[in-house]
Amino acid sequence: MTIETILPIPDLSSAKRILCIQPHYDDNDIAAAGILTQLSKNGAELFYLTATDDLKGVVDASLSNEEAAAALKRDQFAAAKIVGVKDQYWCGYPDAGEYNYFDLRRDFLKHIRLLKPDFVFAPDAWLTYEGHRDHVQTGLAAAEAVMFAGLTKIASSDPGVDSAYEGHEIRGIALYFTREPNYIADITSTWEDKIAAVRCYEAQFDAPGMDELVMALDMKSQQVAQGQAFARGEPLKVLHTSALHVGI
Numbered sequence: 001m002t003i004e005t006i007l008p009i010p011d012l013s014s015a016k017r018i019l020c021i022q023p024h025y026d027d028n029d030i031a032a033a034g035i036l037t038q039l040s041k042n043g044a045e046l047f048y049l050t051a052t053d054d055l056k057g058v059v060d061a062s063l064s065n066e067e068a069a070a071a072l073k074r075d076q077f078a079a080a081k082i083v084g085v086k087d088q089y090w091c092g093y094p095d096a097g098e099y100n101y102f103d104l105r106r107d108f109l110k111h112i113r114l115l116k117p118d119f120v121f122a123p124d125a126w127l128t129y130e131g132h133r134d135h136v137q138t139g140l141a142a143a144e145a146v147m148f149a150g151l152t153k154i155a156s157s158d159p160g161v162d163s164a165y166e167g168h169e170i171r172g173i174a175l176y177f178t179r180e181p182n183y184i185a186d187i188t189s190t191w192e193d194k195i196a197a198v199r200c201y202e203a204q205f206d207a208p209g210m211d212e213l214v215m216a217l218d219m220k221s222q223q224v225a226q227g228q229a230f231a232r233g234e235p236l237k238v239l240h241t242s243a244l245h246v247g248i
């Protein structure tokens with residue numbers, strides 16, 4: 001008997017409601033728009049939750065914070081149309097700034113209890129050499145919120161949501177930006193959609209920066225598909241909820 005027979009890799013293709021938790025406004029799509037577009041085309045409902053306000057990376061320095069926030073939303077809604085995102089939510093913590101980890105986790109718990117996803121996407125908090133604290137905190141808080149969703153003694157940021165919550169099954173978490181994938185999603189058929197979505201994020205990339213990003217994604221998508229029966233892939237670590245703690 002192998003560990004896979006005890007805790008098989010959850011079957012993402014059967015996902016019905018997916019909550020994609022990201023540190024910044026473009027991370028879900030840069031990492032996983034290929035598989036997410038495919039899942040939405042298969043009928044899954046997609047919800048995006050963005051942890052930070054993203055105001056530090058806006059390239060046009062002449063914009064006020066209000067104008068920059070509007071530009072970020074415009075980009076997100078344009079990309080969401082391509083990927084098939086049903087609804088979006090924001091926590092609004094300061095980009096690369098000071099905020100409390102447990103506040104973040106409470107907000108994630110609230111959205112998980114409210115939306116009742118059967119799968120959650122988030123960045124891999126255990127990515128070696130990840131230097132951006134927003135990514136590490138978001139990944140860890142998402143993993144903890146997935147584990148603790150059913151434990152309503154651990155309060156979310158909304159007592160009303162907690163008291164109405166009757167529990168539900170989260171079948172798995174898919175960690176992106178990972179160096180230890182156990183699943184390479186075939187994104188050959190949605191590659192063009194992914195790049196069209198990524199190109200919507202104009203507020204954070206000037207034209208040369210965007211071309212560089214697309215080139216890197218192009219190379220990476222082919223590199224991770226080497227040895228597979230398809231041309232382009234996205235690497236994910238897909239874990240059963242029970243695999244998120246103590247490793248047995």
Ligand SMILES: [Zn+2]
Pocket residue numbers: 023024027135
């Ligand atoms: Zn990011």
